[in-house]
Amino acid sequence: MIIKINEYSDVPIYLQIRNQIVMGISSGELTAGEQLPTVRALSMEIGINTMTVSKAYQILKSEGYILTDRKNGARVRMEIDQSKSLSAQNKDELRRIVSEAKIAGMSKADFDKLTEEMWGE
Amino acid sequence: MIIKINEYSDVPIYLQIRNQIVMGISSGELTAGEQLPTVRALSMEIGINTMTVSKAYQILKSEGYILTDRKNGARVRMEIDQSKSLSAQNKDELRRIVSEAKIAGMSKADFDKLTEEMWGE
Amino acid sequence: MIIKINEYSDVPIYLQIRNQIVMGISSGELTAGEQLPTVRALSMEIGINTMTVSKAYQILKSEGYILTDRKNGARVRMEIDQSKSLSAQNKDELRRIVSEAKIAGMSKADFDKLTEEMWGE
Amino acid sequence: MIIKINEYSDVPIYLQIRNQIVMGISSGELTAGEQLPTVRALSMEIGINTMTVSKAYQILKSEGYILTDRKNGARVRMEIDQSKSLSAQNKDELRRIVSEAKIAGMSKADFDKLTEEMWGE
DNA sequence: GTGGTCTAGACCACG
DNA sequence: GTGGTCTAGACCACG
Numbered sequence: 063m064i065i066k067i068n069e070y071s072d073v074p075i076y077l078q079i080r081n082q083i084v085m086g087i088s089s090g091e092l093t094a095g096e097q098l099p100t101v102r103a104l105s106m107e108i109g110i111n112t113m114t115v116s117k118a119y120q121i122l123k124s125e126g127y128i129l130t131d132r133k134n135g136a137r138v139r140m141e142i143d144q145s146k147s148l149s150a151q152n153k154d155e156l157r158r159i160v161s162e163a164k165i166a167g168m169s170k171a172d173f174d175k176l177t178e179e180m181w182g183e
Numbered sequence: 184m185i186i187k188i189n190e191y192s193d194v195p196i197y198l199q200i201r202n203q204i205v206m207g208i209s210s211g212e213l214t215a216g217e218q219l220p221t222v223r224a225l226s227m228e229i230g231i232n233t234m235t236v237s238k239a240y241q242i243l244k245s246e247g248y249i250l251t252d253r254k255n256g257a258r259v260r261m262e263i264d265q266s267k268s269l270s271a272q273n274k275d276e277l278r279r280i281v282s283e284a285k286i287a288g289m290s291k292a293d294f295d296k297l298t299e300e301m302w303g304e
Numbered sequence: 305m306i307i308k309i310n311e312y313s314d315v316p317i318y319l320q321i322r323n324q325i326v327m328g329i330s331s332g333e334l335t336a337g338e339q340l341p342t343v344r345a346l347s348m349e350i351g352i353n354t355m356t357v358s359k360a361y362q363i364l365k366s367e368g369y370i371l372t373d374r375k376n377g378a379r380v381r382m383e384i385d386q387s388k389s390l391s392a393q394n395k396d397e398l399r400r401i402v403s404e405a406k407i408a409g410m411s412k413a414d415f416d417k418l419t420e421e422m423w424g425e
Numbered sequence: 426m427i428i429k430i431n432e433y434s435d436v437p438i439y440l441q442i443r444n445q446i447v448m449g450i451s452s453g454e455l456t457a458g459e460q461l462p463t464v465r466a467l468s469m470e471i472g473i474n475t476m477t478v479s480k481a482y483q484i485l486k487s488e489g490y491i492l493t494d495r496k497n498g499a500r501v502r503m504e505i506d507q508s509k510s511l512s513a514q515n516k517d518e519l520r521r522i523v524s525e526a527k528i529a530g531m532s533k534a535d536f537d538k539l540t541e542e543m544w545g546e
Numbered sequence: 547g548t549g550g551t552c553t554a555g556a557c558c559a560c561g
Numbered sequence: 562g563t564g565g566t567c568t569a570g571a572c573c574a575c576g
Contacts, residue, residue, distance in 0.1 A: 144288030
C-alpha cells in the first residue's frame with residue numbers, strides 16, 4: 063500500500079498517515095493480520111521523520127486498528143471492535159458536513175448517493 | 184441562538200463559532216436576513232476576545248454565508264450560493280468518516296439513518 | 305441619474321456615491337453644468353445620512369469634478385482639468401490589477417479588449 | 426525581494442504585503458516554488474507584528490498564490506490557477522479607473538501604453 | 547456603536 | 562524553528 067503525503071495540507075502528516083491506513087483497512091487494501099512496514103521503512107519511503115510515523119502507529123494502536131510487537135513490527139488487527147457506531151468526534155464532524163450539504167442545496171438522495179460511492183471504495 | 188465553546192476541543196474557537204453559525208443557518212434556527220450579534224456582544228457573551236469572533240465572521244463572510252455592514256453589524260445572507268456539492272475538503276473528511284463507519288461494522292442503512300437524523304435537525 | 309448603494313460592500317458609502325458620479329460624468333450620463341440633486345434630496349432618495357452624501361460632494365468638489373454654491377446646490381463642472389494622466393494612487397491600483405491579470409493568464413490583447421469595453425460605457 | 430510598507434497609506438499593512446508579493450510573482454521577481462521569508466523573519470525585517478504578516482500569508486494561501494507547511498514555511502505555488510479573468514472586484518476597480526482616465530482626457534492609446542509598461546514590469 | 551486593523555506578548559502542535 | 566491561535570488593549574473610519 064502506497065501512502066501519499068501532502069506536505070501543504072492543513073492535516074498534520076501523522077494524521078494523514080493514520081487516515082490513509084484506516085482507509086486502506088476499510089477498502090480491503092490492507093487485510094486483517096497484514097504486516098505493515100516498519101516505522102523506519104515507512105519514514106524513509108515517504109521521506110519524513112520517524113517520530114511522525116511512530117506517532118501515527120501509536121494512534122492506530124490506541125484506537126485498536128493495529129497491533130505492534132517488538133519482534134514483528136506492526137500488523138493490522140484480526141478482530142477490530144465492531145462498535146457499530148461513530149465516535150462523538152466523528153459524529154460532530156459528520157453533523158457539520160451534513161449541514162453544509164443542506165445549505166449548498168444538496169438533496170438527501172444525492173448525499174446518500176455520494177456516500178454510497180465512498181462506501182464502495 | 185446560543186453559541187457554546189468547548190475550550191478543550193482541538194477545534195480552534197473561531198472555527199467552533201463558524202461551525203455553529205453554519206449549523207444554525209442549516210437548521211433554520213438562524214433565518215435568512217437575520218441579524219447576528221455584534222462582534223463585541225458575542226465576544227462578551229461567550230467570554231472570548233473580539234479578534235477571535237471577528238475572525239469567525241470574516242470567514243463566514245468570505246464563504247458567502249453572512250454579510251456585514253458598518254452600520255448594522257452582520258446578517259445571514261438572503262441568497263446563499265447553491266453549489267449543490269461539497270468542497271473537496273469536506274469530501275475528503277466525509278470519505279474518512281465513511282471508512283471508519285464501515286470498519287466499525289455499521290451498515291450503509293444505519294449510516295443513512297444517522298445522516299437522516301442529522302438532516303432533520 | 306440613479307445612484308445605487310450596496311450597503312454590504314467593503315467600499316464605504318461615500319466612496320460609492322463619489323465613484324458613481326464620476327462614472328456618470330465619464331459616460332456622459334451627467335453632462336457638464338448639469339445640476340446634481342441636493343445633499344438632502346439625494347440622502348433621502350437613497351436612505352442614508354446627509355453627512356455621508358455631503359462627504360461625497362466635498363470630495364468631488366476638492367477633486368475638481370463639481371462646483372457648489374449655496375444658492376444652486378451642486379453642478380458638474382464645465383471644464384474639468386485635463387491632466388491626461390492618472391493619480392499616483394490610481395496608477396498603483398492599476399499596476400496591481402495588471403499584475404493579477406498577468407498571473408491569471410490573461411493576454412495583453414484580452415486585457416485591452418476588456419478596457420475597451422469599459423471605455424465605451 | 427524587498428517589501429516596503431507605507432505607514433501613511435490607507436491600504437492596510439497586511440494588504441500592502443499581499444499586494445507586493447502578488448506583484449513580485451507577476452514580475453518574476455518571485456519564481457514558482459521560491460521560498461518566502463518566514464512570518465517571523467519578515468515581521469522583524471519590516472518592523473511589524475507577526476499577526477499582520479501572518480494575515481497576509483493566509484490571504485495569499487486562500488487565494489492560491491502560496492503554500493505553507495509547518496516545516497519549511499511558505500513557498501510560491503508552482504501551478505497558480507489560470508482563470509484568465511479578473512475578479513468582479515478587480516473589474517469594478519478597473520472600470521472606475523478607466524472612467525477617471527477618460528475624464529482626465531487620456532486617449533485609449535495612451536491608456537494602453539501605460540498598461541503596456543506595467544505589463545512589462 | 548459598528549466592524550476593521552494593529553500591537554506586544556504568549557502558548558501551542560507539528561516536525 | 563515553523564506557522565497557527567489567542568488575549569488584552571488600543572485606535573480608526575464609517576455612519
